[in-house]
Amino acid sequence: MRLKPELYFFAVVVALSAAGLDSWAVAQLPSLSMSPMLDxxxxxxxxVTVGGSTHLxxxxxxxxxxxxxxxxKATELGVELKxxxxxxxxxxxxxxxxxxxxxxxxxxxxGDIEFLVSTLQPGIRKGSRPSGDGSLSYTAFEGRILKMDYKGQRVGISELLKADTPCPEICGTPTTPTFGKEGPPILATTGFQLNGKLITVQIDTLYGGTMxxxxxxxxxxGLAAELQSTKIRRFPYTDGGVEMIEGLAKTEGFEKHALMKNAPLYFATxxxxxxxxLFDGTVGQELFLGRVVTIDLHAHRFWII
Structure with a gap:
């Protein structure tokens, strides 16, 4: 959706247009606290800090x-476990x-966040779990904007929002379907497309592949031929370590924007x-690299530029 500014805004609009969509999107967002995206x-x-002094x-x-x-870490922090x-x-x-x-x-x-607590180090040493002291899920950011800037290697979040933020161009609509009929609620969105066909996908920042x-x-x-590929790739951190069939997509994108051409495409084993x-697929890390992913968990909007 393109804005139609009044004449006295002309100079500002020209400047924003020259800077491109990235600058316009930033101008419309509420203030975000930016932190380095670590590896x-x-x-x-x-x-992440706890109690003002402990770093995780x-x-x-x-x-x-x-x-x-x-x-x-829970023991070090004196967390009461149940x-x-x-x-x-x-x-x-x-x-x-x-x-x-x-x-x-x-x-x-x-604020205060409830965690599942477990011994993670065996999985890290085995290579079935990525390193780190734990993870923050999408529910930790409810009511806020979460910005994953893979281009600038930064993570941004807003304070709790009281009003909706305008969509910068075309946005998908996040929902929380369950992963399977008996599974937990996950974060999925509309807006992604595969070979020009719109799909609904889970947004998973810990999935290392494309689609x-x-x-x-x-x-x-129409992917029966691609499914016949004999190429296999292992993903060590998905489902504790699984193999997937690797095919090829003509385009993988978001709405009218092609994010990748002749891109790897994966199928379940x-x-x-x-x-x-309940939805078509999952998108992850390799589709996000070099891009800026924004999830508005207040107004329920998603976009990637």
Whole structure:
């Protein structure tokens, strides 16, 4: 949607147009607190403080509704732990739950956050989990804007918003379908396209590939030939380490913008968890590199430039 400014705004609009869409999008956003985007096994993380003094290196995980904390760090922080109960009322053997108070990212106070607590180091040493003290899920940023600037290597968040932010051009609409009929709520959005066909995908910043298309969407997207590829790639941090079939897409993009041409395209093998046809696929790290990903978790909008 293009704005039609009054004449007395002409000079400003010309300046913004010369600077391009990036500058216009920034001009319209509320103030964001920016922090360095750190590297945790090749995936995005950031320095988080607790209680004003303790620093944690936390992954930014938009693919999970639950924030996670290593048991050793929870013990160091004196977090009171309680059993994590399943739907049958029985406790999970390797997990506890605990609330960490006064969590901050940059200059923004995220408040008190409940974490799943587990011993993460064995998985890190094994190579089935990326390094770090834990992760902040998308639910930690509810009511805020989360900006993942892969181009400038920064992570930005807003204070809690009271009003909707205008969409800078074309936005997708994030929703929280469950991952499978019995699975947890995940963050998905409209707006992405594959070979010119619009799809609904999970946004997963800890998925290391481009696009993963699930079996129930292969036929409707005309991908039967691509699925026959014999090329296999292993993703160590997805589902504890799984192999995927690697095909080729003509274009992978967002609305009318092609993000990648002749791009790797992935398909599930039997060990990959499936969402029971509730959405088409998952997008991740390799599609975001060199781009700026913005998720408005107040107005429920998504865009990538």
């Amino acid at each position: 945790c096994s090749g995936l995005p993380c950031a320095d 290196k936390m992954l930014i995980d938009t693919g999970n509704p639950n924030s996670v904390l290593d048991l050793s 059993p994590l109960l399943g739907r049958d009322g029985k406790p999970y053997a390797r997990y506890s739950a605990g609330t960490v108070k006064d969590v901050r990212l940059g200059d923004v106070a995220l 993963l298309i699930y079996p129930t969407s292969v036929e409707k997207l 039997p060990k990959v968890h499936l969402p029971d046809g």
